[in-house]
Amino acid sequence: MPQYTPPVRDTRFVLEHVVGLSRYANVPGFAGATPDTVDAVLEEGGRFVAEVLFPINQSGDQEGCTRHEDGSVTTPTGFKEAYKQFVESGWGTLSAPEAFGGQGMPHVVSTAFQEFMISANMAFAMYPGLAHGAIAALVAKGSPEQQEKYLPKMVSGEWGGTMNLTEPQCGTDLGLIRTRAEPQADGSYKITGTKIFISAGEHDLTDNIIHLVLAKTPGAPDSSKGISLFVVPKVMVNDDGSLGERNAVSCGSIEHKMGIHGNSTCVLNYDGATGWLVGEEMKGLAAMFIMMNAARLGVGLQGLAVAETAYQNAVQYAEDRRQGRALTGTAEPDEKADTLFVHPDVRRMLMNGKAWLEGLRALCLWGALQVDLEHSAEDDAERQEAADLIGLLTPVIKGVGTDKGYQIATDAQQVYGGHGYIQEWGMEQYVRDARIAMIYEGTNGVQAMDLVGRKLAMNGGRAIQLFFKIVAQECAAAKSGPAADFATRLEKALGELQAATMWFMGNISNPNNIGAGAVPYMHLLGVVSVGLMWLRMAVAAAALKDAGEGDAAFLDAKLVTARFFAERVLPEAGSYRRQIEGGAEALMALPPEMFRAA
Amino acid sequence: MPQYTPPVRDTRFVLEHVVGLSRYANVPGFAGATPDTVDAVLEEGGRFVAEVLFPINQSGDQEGCTRHEDGSVTTPTGFKEAYKQFVESGWGTLSAPEAFGGQGMPHVVSTAFQEFMISANMAFAMYPGLAHGAIAALVAKGSPEQQEKYLPKMVSGEWGGTMNLTEPQCGTDLGLIRTRAEPQADGSYKITGTKIFISAGEHDLTDNIIHLVLAKTPGAPDSSKGISLFVVPKVMVNDDGSLGERNAVSCGSIEHKMGIHGNSTCVLNYDGATGWLVGEEMKGLAAMFIMMNAARLGVGLQGLAVAETAYQNAVQYAEDRRQGRALTGTAEPDEKADTLFVHPDVRRMLMNGKAWLEGLRALCLWGALQVDLEHSAEDDAERQEAADLIGLLTPVIKGVGTDKGYQIATDAQQVYGGHGYIQEWGMEQYVRDARIAMIYEGTNGVQAMDLVGRKLAMNGGRAIQLFFKIVAQECAAAKSGPAADFATRLEKALGELQAATMWFMGNISNPNNIGAGAVPYMHLLGVVSVGLMWLRMAVAAAALKDAGEGDAAFLDAKLVTARFFAERVLPEAGSYRRQIEGGAEALMALPPEMFRAA
Incomplete structure (x- = not known):
């Protein structure tokens, strides 16, 4: 009964008028991203996900994944066949490096496609999605041998990939990791420990799954500085690329979750599994x-x-x-x-x-x-x-x-x-x-x-100052045109953001003030950044309308929606600022037991 | 693994210092609500729900209700036994009229208990909860015969009760009701139609369920003014109070829902079921x-x-x-x-x-x-x-x-x-x-x-003016005391509320302006009303502390929490006001098709 239509027209408008894709033809990879190619990706990719992945979204939720006694996991009906089509059609390889069999398209193009794929079936999209993170780590930090061994089949989708960070006692605080990596004479490591919440950790879509695993080598410090990254294949890969025997990693259970039932969220047990260091020892955090x-x-x-x-x-x-x-x-x-x-x-x-x-x-x-x-x-x-x-x-x-x-x-x-x-x-x-x-x-x-805590202050606040400059300049430029009212309101919201930033600088002597205002500040920056996007869309829509180009109804809708954003969303900026200026005192005053004194 | 402790201390504080229960001893029913009695209700009632109802909350969610082929419905394991204890202990009769076997306590006391019961097990609490609504309708509009026949056993909990409003084509808009009521020679009616989303519509907790059903009599106008209310027992009740044969109402299916799995949400099919008019014909909406x-x-x-x-x-x-x-x-x-x-x-x-x-x-x-x-x-x-x-x-x-x-x-x-x-x-x-x-x-x-749309303008705005007066007076009184800062901030939020109210009055020529601001206004009034509660709590906590009475840590926590509310929540008032002042234009401008033009 539910339906999904990929928002191709809006994506095209954004790529052209907000991103300005055509201005970057000189950047490597962008030359191939001609309007025709991009249109084909959006149209054909959108059709693929709507026709193949969306119809198994609701059924996948209701059926969920099943773990069998031997530790294997079956994905919901239709997922395996759809994945096969996904691999064959090559939709997963859009922006992967050409050196490893990818199409070398800009990330911006594959992002547009990924939005459609997630909309059609989030649980399904997570299988290749998790592999992308693992691919990125191997591209950046893997040895040439590791890259050659794993990347082509991961890029093609023939093999899956995962990220193994979390352990029962260790979520955000990666210094608490207990999984151990014991060096072996042949240069490999024996990995032992339990990882939890591993999305796509075990499933029946691919012949092999390449796990990227955070673990600690002997003597490593008891903090996040002691972490190393390892590549641990589910099935060992022979030198000729063929599959060897099963590695000592197994799925101990799958989680019963609130949602994303179509994706298998696994407890993975590493029992002396063979792995290899990716990048340098104890530089796992960067990787x-x-x-x-x-x-x-x-x-x-x-x-x-x-x-x-x-x-x-x-x-x-x-x-x-x-x-x-x-x-x-x-x-x-x-x-x-x-x-x-x-x-x-x-x-x-x-x-x-x-x-x-x-x-x-x-x-x-x-x-x-x-x-x-x-x-x-x-x-x-x-x-x-x-x-x-x-x-x-x-x-x-x-x-x-x-x-x-x-x-x-x-x-x-x-x-x-x-x-x-x-x-x-x-x-x-x-x-x-x-x-x-x-x-x-x-x-x-x-x-x-x-x-x-990190990004604002980095390099003397260079990034946020650059952002302020971009917003201020585009507002100033727009104030003489048809989007003047929007620009004036966005300038006001920018003022609230700048004031909140200044408040942090003046109140950093108590670091809790930063933590207490963090989420309101993130949303304040969100209002202003999305506001900047709407300024660009309003300016472009007004200009196109003025020139008699484009679909007038679509452009009118953009202008009305920009107005809605200005009237209904931008006023939140002041409220966020005042919440930030409330500081940490009232938050930190009570002893924990008084939170349950009722 | 989850836990629940009834917030007895906070409830007692509220009853004493915000509600001022002791000031109403002259009001019928309140004389019995002595501090000792209320304490006993909170302590014993709280213990009952924590020990009996909470342990079957999570299991009830996981097991859910089961409908059998004969249309009967089984509640989750443990619900039936717990319900029996609930009825025997009399916790459901606290504020029911003594004339029908209730304890005649003030509604404010039973509300305090109900909060605990819902916290312990919302799905369970809905079974007696729905009966309360049906009881209220029969108390207010039922004939003496109807009251005598149904109320004692509904009040005791021996029988359940439901409210039957919704139909597949008819949710909010009750004018669309299709269920028909055909008058019979004996003064009864034959009820025919389908009702959906009927909470507690069929279950195994009670021998009988008394359905209150909205339906239309022949020739009734095709609007909400044509609706009448009927009482339709699941099992016919003989004149001596014993149960007779099954009425022609049956559970066609139960819904698979996002939550409240322990409560059976039923499609009820009325196939010429026997019912009796409650109150006057075509006055069903009021009932x-x-x-x-x-x-x-x-x-x-x-x-x-x-x-x-x-x-x-x-x-x-x-x-x-x-x-x-x-x-x-x-x-x-x-x-x-x-x-x-x-x-x-x-x-x-x-x-x-x-x-x-x-x-x-x-x-x-x-x-x-x-x-x-x-x-x-x-x-x-x-x-x-x-x-x-x-x-x-x-x-x-x-x-x-x-x-x-x-x-x-x-x-x-x-x-x-x-x-x-x-x-x-x-x-x-x-x-x-x-x-x-x-x-x-x-x-x-x-x-x-x-x-x-209704309450603000009713009687020339008498209610909202009264509310303004109460808040203004209490703020003025508090400004010379220790809660002065809170009072000043609440006054400011009140000012935003008053300005928003004025804005509605000045812009009512387009009724869509009212609808466009309705939800922000509701939340604005929520911020100010809960703000008034915090003003009272802050004033009381400061006075008690000053007098050296009460638990100092508890009172400090109240003052800190009031400060949090002032710094973090009251500033939202201005944002809501500005959203309201945005009006309806940007909301109503686009034709529906442009909402999916992406």
Whole structure:
């Protein structure tokens, strides 16, 4: 009953007018990303996910994964066949390096496709999604032998990949890792320990799974500085590339979760499994962050993508369901009731979804462009600016993207009334699926601390100053044009952001003040960054309309939605600032026992 | 693994210092509510729900209800035995009329107990909870014969009760009801139609279930004005009170829902079932609102109550779980990591929970007092003021209570990190259970429209003016005392509320402006009403401390939490006001098709 249509037109608009894809033809990889190629990816990739992956989304949730007594795991009906098609069609290889069999397209293009894939089936998309993080770590830190051995089959999708960080006693605080790696005479290591919450840790989609595992070597310090990264294949790989015997890693159980039932979340037991060091010993944290940063952007995209599907269905339901009459008088006298669309509060929820989703889409794609530029821009300064921006915005994309994704999915469910609470309609699945994205790859509280505790102050505040400059310049430029009102309001929100930043600087003597304001600050920066995206969309839409180009109704919708964002969302900036200025005192005053003194 | 401790101390504080229970000894029913009696209810009732109902909460969720081929429904293991104990102990009869076997206690006392019961097991609490609404309708509108026939056994809990409003095509818009009632020669009616989403519609806890059913008599107008209310027993009741044969009502299926799995949500098929008119023909809407208003306050309480259990567990987890180090330096050097309590962002979530939960508890109990005074105060003016206040605050208690309940449950889950997403820890159940409360008994958007579209303007705005006066007076009085800072900040929030109210009055020419601002206004009024509760608690705590009475640590915690509310929550008032002032234009501008133009 639920439906999904890839938002191709909006993605194209963002790539052209917010990201400005065509301006980067000189950057390696971008030359191939011609408008025709990108259109083909969006159209054909969108069709693939809508036709192959979406139909098994709801059934996959209801069936879930099954672990058998021998430790093997079966994915839901249809997943295996769909995965085969996914590999054969090559949709997973878009931005992988050509050296390892990828298509070498810009990250920004594959990000657009990934949004569609997650929207169609988040639990499915996580199988190749987790492999991407592992691929990124091996591309950056693997030895040439490791790269040759694992990467081509991981890139093609023939083999899966995972990230093994968490242990029962060790979540955010990686210094607590207990998994041990004992060096062997042949240069390999024996890995022993228990890893939990391993997404796609065991399944029947691929012949092999390449686990990237954090562990400690003998004598390593008892902190995150003692961590090393290892590659541990599920099935040993012979020198000729053929599969050998099973490695000593097994799935001890799978978790019963609130959502993403189609993805197997495993407890993995390493019982002296054979692994090899990736990069240098005790430099595992840096290697881990390569996986993690890619994963965080992917998780931010999950927030947007799941909410997009929920939103689309709520729009359809609001058109189909008739209940009550318009406040301004009966809209359709021949019908027994008007559609939900006549009710301002239903529209409030849908407009809020539309404004955040289109804004977050722009932010995710603009962020993906920075990943490309960080790695591939020819100019040093351009690479550094891109690195600064994406470093600053990664926690915002992850934290705000997923908080808003959950809220929008919840609102979309609300549009359905009681029907939203019933499994059959599919809406409650989106809420359950969206919920995990606020938690994994670093909770949103951890994202906020990464932002205010690390990224803000890094290099003397260079990144946030650059961001301020970009917003201020674009506001100033827009104030003489048709988006002047939006620019004025965004400037005001920027002022709140700058004031909050200054407040941190003046109150850093108590570091708890930073922690206490971290999440409100992340959301304040989210409002301003998505506001910047809407300024660009409003400026572009007004200019196109003025020139008589493009679809007038689509451009009008952009302008109306920008206005909604200005009137309804930008005012939150002041509230966030005042929360930050409340500081830490009231938060830290009570002893823990007084939290349960009721 | 999850735990629950009834918040007896906080409830007692609220009853004494916010509700001022002892001041109402002259009101019928209150004389029996002596401090000792109330203490016994809180202590013994709290122990009962914690020991009998809470242990079957998680198992009830996992097992759910089962419908058999004959249409009968089995509740989860342990529910039947627990229900028997519940009936025998008399906890369900606290505030029921003595004439029908109740204990005649004030509503405010039974509300305090009900919070504990819902916290312990929301799905279970719904079985007697739904009966309460049906009882209220029969007490108010039933004939003496109907009252005599049904009420004693419904009050005792021997029989269940339900409310049958919704049909597949008809949710909020009751004018669309299709269920027909054909008058019979003997004065009864034959009821035919399908009702959906009937909570506790069929189960194995009681020998009989008394359904209250909305239906239309022949020739009734095709609007909500044509609705009549009928009483339809599942099993016919003979004149001597014994049970006769089965009535023609059966459970066609039970819904698979996101949560409240322990409660059976039924499709009920009426196939010429025998029923009797309750009250007058075509006056069913008024009778329905008697059930509905009681139910709405109960649902608001659900928001608070489920979140309370989630919050308590998050507090415990934050004490037990060690991860990372305090920003101000290692707190416990002998441990490998500090507890979650050192992290300001964890405390931000817990303090927010504490501030809202204690504030909402006060608001629910103060609201329950108004229900008592509305019915029982001796003075006409006092009855009218109470009726005005509870009329105004019912949508706030329901809408804000449940929105905040969901948010607090979600935050509590967040404190657990990945473990919060796993069924075994119990946290995700609270989120799933809390979600329904935002939807049923009128979605929160419908609550907001009830507030701004009906309650605000009723009697020339008498209720909201009374509310303004109370807040202004208490702020003025507090400004010369130790809660002066809080009072000043609350006055500012009141100013935003008054400005928003004025804005509605000035912009009512387009009724969509009212609908567009309804939900932000409901939350704005929620911030100010819960703010009023915190003002009272702060004033009382400061006075007690000054007098050297009470537990100093508990009173300090109240003052710190009031400060948190002032610094972190009251600033939201301005943001809500500005959202309201955005008006309806941007919301209503787009044609529906442009919502899916992406």
